[in-house]
Amino acid sequence: MHMDKIVVSNDSDAVALLERFLNEDIDPSVVEFNGWPVYTLYLKGEKYHQSITPSLMRPLLELQKGLYKTAARVIYNDDNTNRLTDEQRGQFEYTLKVYEGSSDTNANLQDVFTGIAQSAIKKMNGKQIMIVLLAAGLLYTGHGAYEKYIDHLDKVDTNSTAVKNQEILAKSLKDQQDASLKQMQVLAAAVKQYPDVKRTQEEAQEVHFSVLKEARDADEVMVNGVPVTGAKARELTDEQRKKSEKAVFVEEFRVLAVDTTDASSTKVRVRNAKHEFWASFKDHTLDSKAINILQKHLVSRERVRLRIEGKRLGGKVQNASIIAVAPKQGEKGS
Template sequence: MVAGIQIYEVTNEESFLDLAKRVLLQNETFPEKLSFNGWPNIEINVKGNRYNNSLPSSLMEGFLSLQDELYRAFCIIKYNTPSTIYMTRAEKDALELVFCITEGSTDANAPADNFINSLLDTAGNVMSTMDSRHKMAVLVAVVLAAGGAYAFKTHTDVELEKIRVNKDIKIAEHKIESDKLHANTIDKAIDALREKVRVAANQEAGEQGAEIAKRVNEGYKAVVRSAQDAETITVKSTVLDQESIKAIAKQPKPERNRSNITQEYFIEGAKRNKGYISFNVTDVKTGQHFTMKVDSHQHNTEEINVLFEALKTAKAVQVKVDAHYLNGKIEGARFISLVRNQVAQL
C-alpha cells in the first residue's frame, strides 16, 4: 500500500511518474484520492507567417478536433466505446479545455489538470471496479497522451530510422534542434522514467490503453492538418519541420458518418445506468460488436423487455438503430425501435 497516502497531489510530471512507478512496478495501492494541480498542460507552438499575432479559423478547428478526441478517450474509459453518443452535456462541460493564445506569439496552452480531475470524478464509478495497476495504467495512457509526450512517436521513430540507414544530414539537423529543446525542458532521468512507466502501462492496459493513446494522438494530428502551411509545429518537446508537417498531414484522417440501419443482432450483455441502458450487441451477419444505447425515458417498457428477453433466450432480434461509424465500422449506436411483431416470437 502507498505508505500513509490518503490524498496524493500531482503538481508536475515527476510526481506523477513517481506514483505511477510505485503502483505499476512495485505493486503499491492506487491512492484513495488523487488530485492534479498545475499539470499536465497541453502546449502547442505554431510558427509561420499566417500564425503571427493571429489565430486562423482552420487552426481553431484543429483545437476543436483535439478536444473531441479527448472526449473519445474519456468515453473509452467510462463507456467502453470511443463514440461520444453516451456523453451528457454536463460531462462535456466538465471536460472542456480552455486554450490561451499568448499575445504576440503562436503559443497555445491549455491546462489539462481540470480535465484529468473531472475525468477521475465522472468516470469514478467505472474506475472503482478496476484494480490498482489497471486503474493507474489507464490513467498513464490518458495523461501522457493528453500532455503530448508521445503524440508523434511513430513519426519520430521513422525519422530516426532514416538517419540511421541513410545518414540524412537534413533530418539529422532537425533531430538535433528537437533534442536541444528536449534537453532544455525535460531532465533525462525523468525521460527514462516516463518510458519505463509507459511500457509497464501499455502491458497492463492492453487494447484499452492503446485505443486511448490513438484517439488523443489523432487529435494532435488534426492540429497539424489544420496548419499545413506552418514553418514548424512544436508539441511538448517534439519539433516538426515543414517536411514532417506535410508527411503527417498526408496520413489518412478518421472518416466518421452516421446512418439509420435495421439489422438482426444478438444481445450479449446489458448494464443499467441513470437514464439509459447500454446493450452489448453483435451483428448476426457481420459478427461486428458494438454498444447500443437505449434511453429509458424515451422508449416503452415493452420494447426494453423484448431486448432483455433476447438476452435471456440468445435469440436474434431485429432492431433499427442510429449507427455512428468510424472508418466504416460502427463504434456506437442509439436504439430507435424494434421491428414489429417480435414480442410473440420471443
C-alpha cells in the same frame, strides 16, 4: 492507514505514479493533479501571429472529443460519449490560452482530469481509473510520447530554432532521452495490460497526426515541446499517405462501442481476429434496419458480418467506413 497526498505536477511525476499503479495497490483518492497535464502548441509562420486558423481548430476539437471519450471510458466503462451529461461535458471542456504576440498556446487540463477522476472514483475500479487517466495525460500531452510518435514517422529535427527560442532543453539531451525512454517503457506496459489505454493511444495519435497535417504551411510547429519544421510536417504527412494501402474487409466483427457524438455520422468500434479499430458511416448511408442490427450486436456481444473499407498503414486500419451490414438468417433490424 493514512496516506499523504501524491501530487502530479509534471510528466516525470505521472510516469513514476503510473508505474506504481501498474505494480502496487494505491489509494486513488490521495492523487492530486497540480498544473498537469498541459497540452502545448507553438506555431511560427506568417499566418500564425497570435491566432489559430480554422483548419487548426479541427485537431483541437478532436482533442476535446478524445478527452470526452476518456471521461466516458473511466466513468461509464463505455466509449459512447453520449453517456456524458451536459453538466459533465461543461466540466470536462478545456480552455485554450493563446499568448500575446505569438501563436504559442496551451491547454491546462488539470481541472478536466481532476473532474473526471472525482466523477469516476465511485463508479469503477479506482486503480484502473488512475492508470487510464495517467496514461491519457501522457499520451496526449507528454513530451516523450509525442517524440516517440514523431520518431515513428521519421526523425525529429532537434536543430530547430523553435527549440532554442522556447528553451525546452533545460536538461542535457541525455537526461531528456532517458526520461522519454522511461515514459515509453511504462506506457508500453500500460497499453499491453489495459485495452482502454490502447484505444486512448490510437485516439491521441490521430490528434497528433491531424495537427501535423493542418500545420503543414507553418514555418515550425512544436507540440508538447517536440519541434518539427513545416517542411518536415509536409514530408511526414505526405509520406504516410503514400505508404497507406486500401483495406477491404468482408467478415464477422464484434461490435465494441457505438459513438453518435457527431451529428452527421456514427462511429463504431469493431474487432476481428487481427484488428480493432473505429469505423464510421454517414447516417444516410445505412438504413435504420442496419443501424438497429449494430446496436443489437453491441448489447448481445455476438459477431455481425460487415463490409468495411478503409486504409491500412503500419498494421493499423484508418479512415474506415462501414459499407454494408449483413444480418444473420432470420435476424430482423427492428
